[in-house]
Structures are given as structure tokens and as C-alpha cells.
Amino acid sequence: MNRGMAMGIAVVVLVVGAFLFFVNPAPVAWLPPCWFHKLTGLHCPGCGTTRALHALAHGQVATAFGLNPFLLVVLPALGALLLWRREMLRKPWVAWTLAGLVMTFGVLRNVPVHPFTMLSP
């Protein structure tokens, strides 16, 4: 990753972070909704991301985890791999594991039975 790209990512993270610190997405109507959720009523693997990031910006890790546990577990892992073990992302089993995790999470959080309902936002 070159310097310009790192700077760009830092700026985006800061701007989005600041935005989500001041704006709570839950009661706000003008933030765009998840179209997939609006059209199908189902939760996608990304549902709850905005609210989770808002909670994170306020240091509420548990709340964020409740909204989207996948985000809190997989994204840091992905970031760490990207920074220090980039070659791991080129291993077929790592790629398929990640793909499987995203899809399994997406399916399980829509199962309306107790242990799985905890996964929905």
C-alpha cells in the first residue's frame, strides 16, 4: 500500500468516524436504509453496520457487538491480515473460509429461533 492510499483511507476513516460519532443512525430518517432489508425484510450480513459503528465511536463495544458481531470479529481480523499477513489472503482455504463465514452469518441471522436471533441487529 502506498502513502497516498494510506492517507486516503485515514481521511475516510476519520470523516466517517466523526460523522458517526455525532449522528446516531437509529432514530434518523434521512440516512439511507439498507435496500435489501427494505425490499425483502431479511437481514444481510452488513445490516447494523452503521449503528454498530456509531456505538463503537462512543466506546460501546458490547452494543456494537450485539448489532453486528461479524463486523467486530471479521473486519479487525481482515485488517490485521491485510497489514501483516497479506499472503494469507491469497490462500484458497482462507478465501473460502471468509466467503463461507459471510454467507453463513447472513443465513443464520435470519433464522427466527432463539440462539440465532441474537445475531440479528
Add this chain to the structure above:
Amino acid sequence: MYRIIGGDGNQYGPINAEQLRQWLAEGRVNAQTQVQAEGDAEWRPLSAFPDLAAAVIVAPPPRSAPPAAKVPNYLVQAILVTLCCCLPLGIPAIIFAAQVNGKLAAGDVAGGLESSRKAKLWCWWAFGLGLAAQLAYVIFYAVMMGMGFWQGWRP
């Protein structure tokens, strides 16, 4: 007169141009063979000698496929784009991204490239349509508000 380094790594020669063309015709040397002209300290590939290279009969070098390590798999992009609420388009992106390195590992460079291309394509579609939908919503909302229709209207 020329000296050459053969496929076995040993030096041969000095030989004259006629002989070298003969070897070329026999396949003992090729365009990539290192050749040193007499009185010249430098070793260069045979193709760098215009008078000799003319004798290289239409034998193009094997089409070099990009090395496997250079084929991007777009896995991270695919996952990020899926998490940004574009699920239906993000899923194929992730599947194609996951295929890339397996195919490369199996020696299927063409297949790996193809999966890489498709993963990139789906990523961009997911990203573009997702962004367009979100922007459309914000603009729609702003317009509704501007028209004073916002009272009692919840998304």
C-alpha cells in the same frame, strides 16, 4: 565470431555466424540464448544481434502469462462491498474472489484470471449500484423535505 552459453550453462565457441545460424536452425540455440560477439565484453540475448535475429524463424517467445502472485483476488473488496448492504451483488463477487487462488494453485492461470476479472466486475457493480441507491435515497429525502411532505412520512 561468437561465443554462446548453451542450455547446459557451458560456453561454446568461438563459432562463426554461419555456424550459429546452423545451430539456430537445429534448435541448439534460440532467441534467448546469451551470445557474446568477439571483442565484446557483454553477453546479450541472441535476439539483440540484428543479423542473427533475422534468422530466428517465426518463433515468438511463449506468451508470458502473468505470474500467479500478480493476479488480484479482490477478496477484501468483495467482503467490504457485501457488508455495505449490497448483498445480492456482493455474494457473486465473494464467490469469484474465493475461486481465484484455488484455480491459480491448480495451475489454471486462465481460469484464475477469469475469476479475478468477474470478481472485480461484480465488486464494481455492487459498489456502483449501492452508492447510486444510497445517493438516490438522500436526494429523494431532501426533495421530499423541501416540498414539505416529510410530516408523517417515515421511510
